[in-house]
Amino acid sequence: MKKYIVLAGLLMNTATFADTYVNIETNxxxxxxxxxxxxxxxxxxxxxxxxxxxxxxxxxxxRVIPDFMIQAGGFDQNLQQKDTDQPIKNEASNGLKNIRGSIAMARTSNPNSATAQFFINTQNNTSLDQTPYNDGYAVFGKVIQGMQIVDQISHVKTTVYGMQQNLPVQPIIIEKMTIQKNKPN
Known part of the structure; x- marks a missing residue:
């Protein structure tokens, strides 16, 4: 069965959009x-x-908030913030929604401040979508395998440590990310 999305009022086959896949290997x-x-x-x-x-x-x-999202990409295992490149333009107007399993860029209150941090939505978060009154958070992909791992992460015990709120008590580490052009089996 083919899958379709509505983008800018046009019905489009999603197969034409899936160009790149990334594997996130965690502990x-x-x-x-x-x-x-x-x-x-x-x-x-x-x-x-x-x-x-x-x-x-x-x-x-x-940053792990049950029934909301899990966030990564900014801090090493010693909770030291990693250096980043210049922020990018917010693409939240692309028609993609912050639904369960989607991956989006984290940012500050400045809509054009995203650098390296990203989050995975663990439920439908329509409040994060762009509206006339909300700049929104840019969705740029979705989980296609391992949603059970995302759910497992989303329910770990968290604590407050310094400036970090919702920090997992037991570290959840991204060990490696790899790019592949073909859909994983």
Whole structure:
């Protein structure tokens, strides 16, 4: 069965958009994501740049909020913030929604402040979508394998440590990310 999405009022086959896949190997298991290179070209290019530089290797899932999202990509295992490149333009107007399993860029209150941090939605979070009154958070892909790992992460015990709230008590580490052009089996 073919899958379709509505983008800018046009009905489109999703198979034409899935260009790149990334495997996220964590200490709890593997998560595979499909990136939407065509709908979020700036965001996808930025994310892949960090993957290629091995920026994410050894980073933590440092913010875990049950029934909301899990966030990673900014801190090493010593909770030291990692250096990043310049922020990118917010692509939240791309028509993609913050639904369960989608991956989006984290940012500050400045809509154009996303660098390396990303999050995976563990439920439908329509409040994070762009509206006339909300700049939104740019979705650029979705989990295609390992959602059970995402769910497992989303329910770990968390604590407050310094400036970090919702920090997992037991570190959840991204050991390695790898890019592949073909859909994982």
């Amino acid at each position: 709890l298991g593997k998560i595979s994501i499909e990136l939407y290179d065509q709908q979020a070209p700036i965001t996808t290019k930025n994310f892949l740049k960090y993957v290629k530089k091995e920026h994410y290797n050894g980073t933590l899932f440092h």
